[in-house]
Amino acid sequence: MKKPALVILAAGIGSRYGGEKQIDPVGPSGEIILDYTLYDAGRAGFGRAVFVIRPEQEAAFADHLRRTGAGGLKTAFVTQKPDDLPEGFAVPGDRKKPWGTGHAVRAARKAVDGPFAVANADDFYGRGSLEVLGRFLRRPDRKEQCCLVAFRLANTLSPHGSVSRGVCEIDREGCLVSIKERTRIETAPGGGRYLDRGGEWIPLAGDQPVSMNLWGFGPALFPRLETQFAEFLQRNAGDPGAEFQLPAVIDRLIREEGWRCRALPTAERWFGMTYREDRDRVRGEIARLVEAGTYPERLRP
Secondary structure (H helix, E strand, C coil): CCCCEEEEECCCCCCCCCCCHHHCCCCCCCCCHHHHHHHHHHHCCCCEEEEEECHHHHHHHHHHHHHHCHHHCEEEEEECCCCCCCCCCCCCCCCCCCCCHHHHHHCCCCCCCCCEEEEECCEECCHHHHHHHHHHHHCCCCCCCEEEEEEEHHHCCCCCCCEEEEEEEECCCCEEEEEEEEEEEEEECCEEEEECCCCCEEEEECCCEEEEEEEEECCCHHHHHHHHHHHHHHHHCCCCCCCCCHHHHHHHHHHHHCCCEEEEECCCCCEECCCCCHHHHHHHHHHHHHHCCCCCCCCCC
């Protein structure tokens, strides 16, 4: 069976961070968060990494990956551009940015022809998360069309501000029932809380399963993305802030097409670069993992 690919979403602008957080060094030898994801992916049986980037990022990413080895994975770059649209659609004059995570994954459609995972460039997922994902994608007898690595909410919060998370409902068989994006989640006694549209804080349990945008798919996802993206544009092309988000695509596939999405629980602790203040914490967490022997001081394939 073909080794799965890893599609890395790296085109984000990092407005809350205030810079190119995807290539900000945080490891003891100048590693970026993405280096640890690639290192773990190589050891979890992935064979290739496809980077979804903005055109101006390619030189910096290519130079960094030449120096670090990309975890031993083969690499390819694709660009996410606002004008990469289905036939018959054009970019509105006031649209300046791409169209969200669903649009970003769609950008990889010509570079992926087998099982693949999706991950964010600026999130640390942990070795165990990539291992369960790799095992799922290599299973020839899997009955589910996709999977999601489900984190515990308490393991994904930032002490420096609110975060957005996909809060999951999972059935008794371990499959995703629904995923609802909550855009203002913060730490609270007992776990967390989010602010609803009515301005009320709603509590969340610390063990609530949440998505960190770590998914697994087969190539059958791409025609569904194309169909849903065209319908999204028909409804929202005039809205300069509208975003075609991957969790909403999957939620609709579950409800309307009967897709089964296996939830793969992980005990790993997430950390990432949402805010500039997160950088010191990330450096400290990586130093702790290096000291524990989870990673070498200098990453190489």
